[in-house]
Amino acid sequence: MMLRWLTLLSVCLLFCVAVSAQQKTSLFKKATRWLETENDSNYIEEHTKDITFRIFGSRKYNNYDIVDNGIVDGSITDNGLVNSKNSKEVLYRPNTPFNVGVGVNYRFIAVNIAFNLPAINKNTGEYGKTKMLDLQTHIYTRKLVVDFYGQIYEGYYIANTRRLINSFGSNAGSNNVEMIRPDAKNVNLGLNVQYVFNAKRFSYRAAYLQNDYQKRSAGSFLVGGEVFGVRMKGDSGLIPSYIQKTGFFNGENFYRTRIFSGAANAGYAHTFVYKQHWFTTLSISGSLGVNYTVMNRINQVDLKKAGIQLNNNIRISLGYNSSRYFAGIHYVYLTTRSQSPVPDTYQTVGAGNFRISLARRFTLKKQLF
Numbered sequence: 001m002m003l004r005w006l007t008l009l010s011v012c013l014l015f016c017v018a019v020s021a022q023q024k025t026s027l028f029k030k031a032t033r034w035l036e037t038e039n040d041s042n043y044i045e046e047h048t049k050d051i052t053f054r055i056f057g058s059r060k061y062n063n064y065d066i067v068d069n070g071i072v073d074g075s076i077t078d079n080g081l082v083n084s085k086n087s088k089e090v091l092y093r094p095n096t097p098f099n100v101g102v103g104v105n106y107r108f109i110a111v112n113i114a115f116n117l118p119a120i121n122k123n124t125g126e127y128g129k130t131k132m133l134d135l136q137t138h139i140y141t142r143k144l145v146v147d148f149y150g151q152i153y154e155g156y157y158i159a160n161t162r163r164l165i166n167s168f169g170s171n172a173g174s175n176n177v178e179m180i181r182p183d184a185k186n187v188n189l190g191l192n193v194q195y196v197f198n199a200k201r202f203s204y205r206a207a208y209l210q211n212d213y214q215k216r217s218a219g220s221f222l223v224g225g226e227v228f229g230v231r232m233k234g235d236s237g238l239i240p241s242y243i244q245k246t247g248f249f250n251g252e253n254f255y256r257t258r259i260f261s262g263a264a265n266a267g268y269a270h271t272f273v274y275k276q277h278w279f280t281t282l283s284i285s286g287s288l289g290v291n292y293t294v295m296n297r298i299n300q301v302d303l304k305k306a307g308i309q310l311n312n313n314i315r316i317s318l319g320y321n322s323s324r325y326f327a328g329i330h331y332v333y334l335t336t337r338s339q340s341p342v343p344d345t346y347q348t349v350g351a352g353n354f355r356i357s358l359a360r361r362f363t364l365k366k367q368l369f
Contacts, residue, residue: 052105054359063350070344094130097121128180130155147192183235194224207317219270254295263289287311307339326359
């Protein structure tokens with residue numbers, strides 16, 4: 001008798017779970033229906049059910065800049081006036097390789113594998129070595145663009161060392177200055193989501209995934225939001241010692257900075273098509289939001305302050321596209337500009353990817369799934 005009751009109870013529970021799952025699936029479909037769209041075939045030729053093979057070369061980026069807009073030259077002009085404030089900056093750059101790889105697309109699945117070929121990347125050591133884990137991912141659906149940044153970079157060089165020495169003159173000291181910073185480490189985590197209004201006639205996928213073919217010119221407005229968390233640190237001050245006493249960054253120095261930001265964005269993207277096959281896709285968006293920054297100083301109180309966040313995102317792609325073949329270059333670059341606790345200063349973090357792609361699409365007689 002007990003076994004029968006347990007069996008009946010189990011059947012009832014399974015029935016309830018099935019009904020609940022069906023209701024949730026139905027609710028999910030209703031909630032995501034606004035993401036569905038039907039392409040205008042006069043503008044977009046879909047190839048997501050084809051298998052797309054590609055070979056590519058790419059270089060990823062992660063840059064960090066310290067900018068001071070409050071530096072006063074101090075020199076006297078011909079009319080006797082003191083020169084106005086100038087912008088000075090310290091530019092940290094990683095020494096990243098140019099990778100070569102292969103990839104494949106089918107439906108919603110995309111797989112890319114890239115390799116660092118020593119024959120292409122001959123590192124002489126002039127700019128030091130960079131260790132990196134870059135999980136940067138760009139997802140292009142019909143109506144949404146999702147950019148995920150998961151980056152860990154260790155080992156930078158200061159790209160404008162010579163210019164800094166020339167700008168600050170004798171105060172910069174000897175030529176034996178800190179240029180390579182193997183101790184500098186950056187962690188950058190972020191998410192950017194944008195909605196594409198004219199998905200029926202404009203396709204990001206054509207330029208960046210190669211599983212669409214855009215035959216006529218069209219564009220779309222974009223709107224979305226983004227959140228970022230950044231940490232940059234070194235074993236010593238991130239502002240080089242040879243300019244620390246010149247008044248740069250108000251004489252302050254810090255060995256670690258942490259930035260947390262959120263912003264809303266808006267922009268526009270357009271694909272220009274020439275003779276049905278040659279294309280140029282241009283996209284730009286700007287963001288406005290707030291950030292909270294903490295700067296850690298050695299043996300001093302931390303600097304903390306909320307400030308204005310200004311970001312921008314640029315995408316450029318150009319090349320040749322048809323029903324079967326694709327050849328093109330793509331460039332995606334995000335810049336986050338965060339106001340710092342020191343007056344007239346800010347920090348920027350740049351992340352992006354440059355890629356060259358050659359692709360071929362193959363029509364399947366029978367779908368894999």
